[in-house]
Amino acid sequence: MGEKPGYHVAVVGATGAVGERIIELLHETDMPLASVKLLASARSAGKKVSFKGETIEIEEAVPESFKGIDIALFSAGGSISKQLAPEAVKRGAVVVDNTSAYRMDENVPLVVPEVNANDLKKHQGIIANPNCSTIQMVAALKPIQDAFGMSRIIVSTYQAVSGSGATACTELENQSESYLQGTDMQADILPVKSDKKHYPIAFNALPQIDVFGENDYTFEEMKMVNETKKIMHAPELKVAATCVRLPFFRSHAESVYVEVEKEGLNAADIREILEKAPGVTVQDNPAEQDYPTPLSAEGRKEVFVGRIRKDLDESKGFHLWIVSDNLLKGAAWNTVQIAEQLAANHLLS
Template sequence: MTTSRNPNIAILGATGAVGQEFIRLIEERNFPFHQLKLLASARSAGKKLMVCGKEYTVEEARPESFEGIDIALFAGGSISKVLAPEAVKRGAVVIDNSSSFRMDPLVPLVVPEINPEDIAWHHGIIANPNCSTIIMLMALKPIYDISRIKRIIVSTYQAVSGAGKDGIDELLNECEAYSQGKEYTPKILPSASLPKHYPIAFNVIPQIDVFRENDYTKEEMKMVNETHKIFHDDSIAITPTAVRVPVLRSHAESIYIETEEVVSVESVKKAVDAFPGTCLVDNPAEMEYPMPLDTSNKNDVAVGRIRRDLTVENGINLWVSGDQIRKGAALNALQIAEYMISNSMF
């Protein structure tokens, strides 16, 4: 372990979309580190990557890779279940972007702007929430602070990059085939592992991940369960619908909430505008509202179309968009690491 203030860092999944975003953000934010180790599968081992002007060789991720590491940033995937405990055994704190540990009662599930205090009770692993959950709760926390939220109805409009590079390629290949009058057989969405696939170009698919026994998808139930855990409020009634749309990057969400007390639209706008990590984009007269093209590669979650519900006095409707690879994944994890460094928690 390093004895300096700056930690030794490892990035697991360094060659993937989230891993590459980690590297970009480390450079952009001047993230402090003493030593850096880039890890990936055997297939990617040996690749050369530049970080902060220095060339690093990607190594195959093994349990012993985490010797001497203070903070391990895991980009996600099933490998987390295997390697996270191994990293912890060797003294590292793992910040994990997979769903493997999110609902473990011994693992904090953290959005630093919302519940940073939970970081303190970790037992070696800190979980990053689902991207759609992060984007939604960044918009709702400033409202929750005005008046407790009793009910949430949310529909997501999720970019194909949420399905990885294969999802992006699927959309682009389908668009190219359509423009040339050719047929293209879809093979990725809703999920490559499922027996049936649908085109995403000029289409929307109301299924992300597999269906559960209650006919909600795994993605939808993540939003329910993770919201309860992050807000420490199991009484919030939540109904989600998760939809894949033909957008390359950055998710959007239509959210209806009911608050315990009647709150004004102006107070909501003021709270959202003042909340760190969100930006208010809400000017109907000038046709200004959040859109994925504008929020892609941006750190803040944009919130707009804030309006009182037409049927319920304590109901508010809003529209949200945020980059699911940035704030929905890599940035959130890096902010957890930054919080730990600034509070001498490693």
């Protein structure tokens, strides 16, 4: 019998929160799959995962793992991507990397398929998946930019604890229990495990995601600034971000203010554009208290937009509330979408 037709796919970081969701999405994909190889660290090697009726054993990720692989989906941390992504490319694979390792590399496309899929044609073996907060924002704002121009973005984020990993979620659970029992809360992870101080996240808000840079913006905030300009092909666009961690588990929310370039618009004009935008669902009816929340977005692939309103003082200013599941559209789903686009447009080596 001949080899099963389709693509040979590898998932690097298969046991992580994003890797597990990538595997779930590969169950559903229409992209033809000849094989799926699951890769992780040496300590996870040997574990078994069920996939489409088969049992797949997780293997240690090493350079030789990528022989015969067409698409490698990386979500195992930036240092692993730096080490192994070039090895995968060397062996003929196209890499979709879900870390920050290559996002601002001028030779690497940074892609949200609904926004800038054409950039995939420029790839040289590696495509970067943007930061979760950036993905949902540009998915909602690019259609507005295309229709009316855009000169400024000011965003404040309300980000879920799962963005810091499973141990941060466990810490939130433990701290919540301690607080309700009236005992001291132990804080060892947030806002940043490697930083000097740690604060409780339960019943709290932490205005720090990632470490601070020399300009007193955090790396997370600067990711949103720089990635947005790159994805939207707008180096002159004014962007400022304040990123805040809140005590819920999943889905990020964002309060976004934009200034468009066209005069005379109202909220209905913005709403009409977004109702036609791919991957975006408008949930915006204040009279019925209808708007998206992190809980309502959990487990959904779309980017939800509500609270669309015109600024009271700036004639070209508008406010939006943007919510999306940070582990799906913010990570795993965007990664799989890129793979599907590469296959559909014959952009694999």
